[in-house]
Amino acid sequence: MKALASWFHRRGWRELIIGIPYLWLTLFFLIPFLIVVAMSVATRTPTAPPFGYGGENPILNFEGYGRLFTETLYIRAFVTSLMNAAIATLFCLALGYPMALGLTRVSKSWRNILLMLVILPFWTSFLLRVYAWMGLMGRNSWFNSMLTDAWNFVVPQAYTLNSIPMMNTNFAVILVMVYTYLPFMILPLYANLERLDPVLDEAAMDLGSRPFQVFRDVTLPQSIPGIIAGGMLVFIPAAGELVIPSLVGNPSSPMIGRIISDEFAQVRDWPMASTVAVALLILMVGPTMLYARYQQKAESAGAEDKP
Amino acid sequence: MTRRPVFLITVMCFGFAFFYIPILSMIVYSFNESRLATVWGGFSTKWYVSLFSNRQVGAALWLSLKIALVSASIATILGAMAGITLARFRKFRGRTLFSGMVTAPLIMPEVITGISLLIFFTLLANWIGWPGQRGFTTITLAHITFSMVFVTTVVHSRMTQMDRSIEEAAMDLGSRPWQVLRDVTLPVISPALLSGWLLAFTISLDDVVISSFVTGPGATTLPLLIWSKVKLGVTPDINALATLIVALVGICVILAGWLMSRAERRRLAEQRLAYRTNG
Amino acid sequence: MSDPAPFIRIEGVSKRFGHFEAVRDVNLTIGKGEIFALLGGSGCGKTTLLRMLAGFETPTSGRIYIDGQDMADTAPWDRPVHMMFQSYAIFPHMSVEKNIAYGLKHEKLTAAQRAARVGEMLALVQLTPFAKRKPHQISGGQRQRVALARALARQPKVLLLDEPLAALDKKLREHTQFELMSIQQRTGVTFVVVTHDQEEAMTLADRIAVMDKGEVKQVGPANEIYEYPNSRFVAGFIGAISTYPGRVIRLTGDIAEIDIPAMEGTFAARSLPGLTEGQQVTVALRPEKIAISKTCPDAVNVVEGQVKDLAYFGKDSLYRVTLPGGELISVHAVNARRASESGRPADWDDRVWLSFEPASAIILTD
Numbered sequence: 045m046k047a048l049a050s051w052f053h054r055r056g057w058r059e060l061i062i063g064i065p066y067l068w069l070t071l072f073f074l075i076p077f078l079i080v081v082a083m084s085v086a087t088r089t090p091t092a093p094p095f096g097y098g099g100e101n102p103i104l105n106f107e108g109y110g111r112l113f114t115e116t117l118y119i120r121a122f123v124t125s126l127m128n129a130a131i132a133t134l135f136c137l138a139l140g141y142p143m144a145l146g147l148t149r150v151s152k153s154w155r156n157i158l159l160m161l162v163i164l165p166f167w168t169s170f171l172l173r174v175y176a177w178m179g180l181m182g183r184n185s186w187f188n189s190m191l192t193d194a195w196n197f198v199v200p201q202a203y204t205l206n207s208i209p210m211m212n213t214n215f216a217v218i219l220v221m222v223y224t225y226l227p228f229m230i231l232p233l234y235a236n237l238e239r240l241d242p243v244l245d246e247a248a249m250d251l252g253s254r255p256f257q258v259f260r261d262v263t264l265p266q267s268i269p270g271i272i273a274g275g276m277l278v279f280i281p282a283a284g285e286l287v288i289p290s291l292v293g294n295p296s297s298p299m300i301g302r303i304i305s306d307e308f309a310q311v312r313d314w315p316m317a318s319t320v321a322v323a324l325l326i327l328m329v330g331p332t333m334l335y336a337r338y339q340q341k342a343e344s345a346g347a348e349d350k351p
Numbered sequence: 352m353t354r355r356p357v358f359l360i361t362v363m364c365f366g367f368a369f370f371y372i373p374i375l376s377m378i379v380y381s382f383n384e385s386r387l388a389t390v391w392g393g394f395s396t397k398w399y400v401s402l403f404s405n406r407q408v409g410a411a412l413w414l415s416l417k418i419a420l421v422s423a424s425i426a427t428i429l430g431a432m433a434g435i436t437l438a439r440f441r442k443f444r445g446r447t448l449f450s451g452m453v454t455a456p457l458i459m460p461e462v463i464t465g466i467s468l469l470i471f472f473t474l475l476a477n478w479i480g481w482p483g484q485r486g487f488t489t490i491t492l493a494h495i496t497f498s499m500v501f502v503t504t505v506v507h508s509r510m511t512q513m514d515r516s517i518e519e520a521a522m523d524l525g526s527r528p529w530q531v532l533r534d535v536t537l538p539v540i541s542p543a544l545l546s547g548w549l550l551a552f553t554i555s556l557d558d559v560v561i562s563s564f565v566t567g568p569g570a571t572t573l574p575l576l577i578w579s580k581v582k583l584g585v586t587p588d589i590n591a592l593a594t595l596i597v598a599l600v601g602i603c604v605i606l607a608g609w610l611m612s613r614a615e616r617r618r619l620a621e622q623r624l625a626y627r628t629n630g
Numbered sequence: 631m632s633d634p635a636p637f638i639r640i641e642g643v644s645k646r647f648g649h650f651e652a653v654r655d656v657n658l659t660i661g662k663g664e665i666f667a668l669l670g671g672s673g674c675g676k677t678t679l680l681r682m683l684a685g686f687e688t689p690t691s692g693r694i695y696i697d698g699q700d701m702a703d704t705a706p707w708d709r710p711v712h713m714m715f716q717s718y719a720i721f722p723h724m725s726v727e728k729n730i731a732y733g734l735k736h737e738k739l740t741a742a743q744r745a746a747r748v749g750e751m752l753a754l755v756q757l758t759p760f761a762k763r764k765p766h767q768i769s770g771g772q773r774q775r776v777a778l779a780r781a782l783a784r785q786p787k788v789l790l791l792d793e794p795l796a797a798l799d800k801k802l803r804e805h806t807q808f809e810l811m812s813i814q815q816r817t818g819v820t821f822v823v824v825t826h827d828q829e830e831a832m833t834l835a836d837r838i839a840v841m842d843k844g845e846v847k848q849v850g851p852a853n854e855i856y857e858y859p860n861s862r863f864v865a866g867f868i869g870a871i872s873t874y875p876g877r878v879i880r881l882t883g884d885i886a887e888i889d890i891p892a893m894e895g896t897f898a899a900r901s902l903p904g905l906t907e908g909q910q911v912t913v914a915l916r917p918e919k920i921a922i923s924k925t926c927p928d929a930v931n932v933v934e935g936q937v938k939d940l941a942y943f944g945k946d947s948l949y950r951v952t953l954p955g956g957e958l959i960s961v962h963a964v965n966a967r968r969a970s971e972s973g974r975p976a977d978w979d980d981r982v983w984l985s986f987e988p989a990s991a992i993i994l995t996d
């Protein structure tokens with residue numbers, strides 16, 4: 045008992061603080077992850093659990109990785125995912141940037157209220173936010189009829205529609221992604237823009253720049269870290285999204301998340317599901333590195349501001 | 352800047368309309384008489400009645416709350432330890448791996464976390480017979496793992512902003528490092544621990560994807576219940592449920608905002624008083 | 631205080647951060663009950679030296695002894711020194727009272743003894759009415775006193791103060807200087823005070839160490855450092871001074887005759903041991919050691935010049951006089967007589983004679 049106390053006094057407390065989360069993450073994050081990587085080169089067997097190594101199967105089976113490049117199902121899924129995620133990110137930026145900039149320009153009391161309004165949906169259920177759009181996009185919803193009327197008013201007679209087919213399209217996926225991920229774009233952008241010194245703007249205007257030129261020459265270059273951060277926060281989860289495409293997407297052109305889930309649960313091809321998962325992770329490495337670098341830059345820039 | 356940023360204000364109006372019109376529409380239609388969820392058929396509260404009489408919803412909510420409470424609490428402890436480790440222990444063996452392990456779950460797609468944990472639990476059950484059945488335990492373990500890294504981030508950033516000299520002062524006054532941690536560091540970062548806990552709690556309460564993989568027979572959390580209903584299409588009782596959740600969150604947020612602004616005002620008043628009384 | 635018993639010994643201490651040498655080969659002894667000031671410009675290594683005394687940094691080389699004990703293996707929490715931090719480092723979540731009591735937790739005291747000690751400390755720094763306040767409810771000067779009381783509560787042998795007055799306004803700073811001195815006298819604790827303010831160092835300290843770029847340039851009582859600086863850095867750092875290059879012409883007894891080109895002449899100055907004829911030196915003159923008059927005085931060292939600039943402060947005036955060689959010299963004169971038309975010793979563009987005693991001229995050899 046005494047020895048234990050003295051061990052704790054000397055270094056034990058430190059070893060416990062490092063060791064417990066270390067052990068936890070190794071057990072429940074690292075090992076499961078390594079199992080997935082190992083699973084991706086296993087062979088599917090009709091046993092339970094449905095995989096095997098060696099025996100009559102090859103020890104390392106890279107067939108799955110070959111299928112990724114040859115079967116159109118996978119190629120299309122990757123292209124659809126990356127396209128949808130990229131388009132959603134661009135729309136988030138187009139809408140989120142002016143909103144974040146606007147937030148820095150309103151009075152302080154308004155700013156707090158509006159910020160709260162940006163964050164508020166985040167605290168409500170993600171699933172319900174997707175669901176809200178299902179209600180709006182359905183064939184006979186007021187929203188759809190309104191859009192249909194507008195469409196019919198504009199286009200020639202031959203193109204009129206009874207309702208606009210919105211549900212179960214890539215358009216719906218992108219729309220809902222923009223809706224659910226927009227706060228992730230606005231918040232880092234706002235944090236970045238708020239730190240910029242308004243005096244710089246004024247200095248630029250003083251030197252004869254018009255507001256748009258000020259934006260282009262002063263504000264925009266300085267907000268690149270915020271754009272990258274926000275962009276990655278939207279792009280990365282969007283590319284792996286499962287819920288949104290399952291609820292409002294086009295079932296005939298599934299996204300990666302859906303493929304992984306289906307291979308795993310429906311087809312019960314664990315090795316292939318793992319292969320697709322590993323491929324998705326590899327695709328995410330590039331953007332993540334970019335994000336980490338800018339994150340670090342933004343943080344060190346912030347540190348320099350402080351005395 | 353006397354010029355009004357007309358363009359920005361226009362976009363902001365559009366943006367907030369975009370944020371709130373779907374939610375408002377959902378609230379309005381929760382009072383819809385018609386069974387067709389998208390066609391207005393007159394005012395009624397019958398969906399609330401049917402919601403409250405639905406035992407399934409109550410059980411799912413209770414399970415979700417239990418999981419969120421347990422997982423957020425454990426995640427806060429583990430996340431605080433990891434955050435302290437990152438901020439204060441500059442050198443130890445495996446630091447690179449450790450910092451990798453606390454960042455990777457942040458960007459790991461949920462599907463992958465889900466299947467990796469499910470494979471892990473399945474194999475574990477095959478090898479050592481545990482977990483015999485998936486459900487509360489496995490969901491809680493999964494939630495702890497992926498929400499603790501959010502707590503870590505919050506705690507780490509608070510610790511790096513904290514004035515280190517107050518920890519040195521405590522050490523200087525005779526406290527050993529672990530006593531410094533107990534007496535000074537933890538109390539000072541307690542707001543970060545609270546917000547970390549809240550974050551972990553909401554993440555757990557909101558999770559569908561990971562839960563859907565690691566759950567087992569009979570363990571249906573509220574998001575899983577909603578997920579299974581919504582997959583079949585729009586149903587009015589979900590509208591009612593959504594309305595209740597939005598109302599609850601709204602009240603909590605407004606209350607929190609009011610409490611915070613009151614505390615801030617009181618603090619300022621005390622400060623003024625302090626300066627006045629000593630001239 | 632003249633020859634205090636050594637209490638802290640710093641022997642050949644250096645500290646490197648990577649390739650940067652923040653403290654270089656410092657040797658100091660500090661006596662018991664002394665107020666010792668570390669004086670130097672920003673970034674010269676004062677805080678680093680202090681942190682090595684407190685145990686937060688380990689010297690790269692050299693040894694530190696406190697009360698005869700080598701501190702190399704003593705952790706900060708076991709050292710008989712307490713520190714008052716530059717930022718005060720008050721625990722924000724504890725009341726004034728709890729802050730002061732914090733260090734006492736580690737001593738075997740009864741609750742009553744502890745309360746008595748806290749009460750004593752509160753009284754010492756005149757904070758008794760504020761005992762229950764939280765740190766954000768008191769002013770900056772009060773926070774400074776909480777930090778002082780907290781550090782003194784455990785009755786340390788040495789108190790380290792890192793710029794204790796830097797965060798206070800001028801009036802409060804002057805007041806607090808004297809308060810610090812009186813507290814030091816009452817408690818008898820050895821104070822090591824870091825400051826970059828030379829006036830503060832001179833007011834507070836029994837002895838001063840002047841530091842530059844990690845090195846200690848000179849150690850001594852305030853008057854010694856002021857009157858007998860041993861280097862151009864110290865001379866320039868403490869007080870105003872004018873310096874001119876010169877060459878030793880002749881040494882007679884304790885007088886050196888020095889040719890100063892800027893003054894176009896040869897002047898007598900108090901010699902230094904080790905000076906040789908023909909040696910290049912620097913002659914430094916303090917403004918207040920020079921007499922100014924409109925008539926040629928009967929003195930050993932006289933130089934003629936022209937008033938270029940003058941600033942009248944009431945009780946005294948500062949003149950800037952052009953020397954024969956074209957360089958400027960500062961002269962500080964007390965306005966002993968009441969100013970009338972001709973009351974001032976000199977006016978703009980007047981030709982004047984400046985004179986100084988041989989003993990007032992400082993010869994610097996570096």
Ligand SMILES: Nc1ncnc2c1ncn2[C@@H]1O[C@H](COP(=O)(O)OP(=O)(O)OP(=O)(O)O)[C@@H](O)[C@H]1O
Nearest residue numbers: 647650652670671672673674675676677678679826
């Ligand atoms: N932990 C550290 N790592 C690297 N360099 C350091 C560290 N601490 C101090 N330094 C450097 O050592 C030098 C001396 O620092 P120190 O804080 O001792 O200066 P100081 O004399 O107290 O200055 P000031 O009056 O500004 O407080 C500085 O150049 C500083 O940049």
Ligand SMILES: [Mg+2]
Nearest residue numbers: 676677716792
């Ligand atoms: Mg310093």
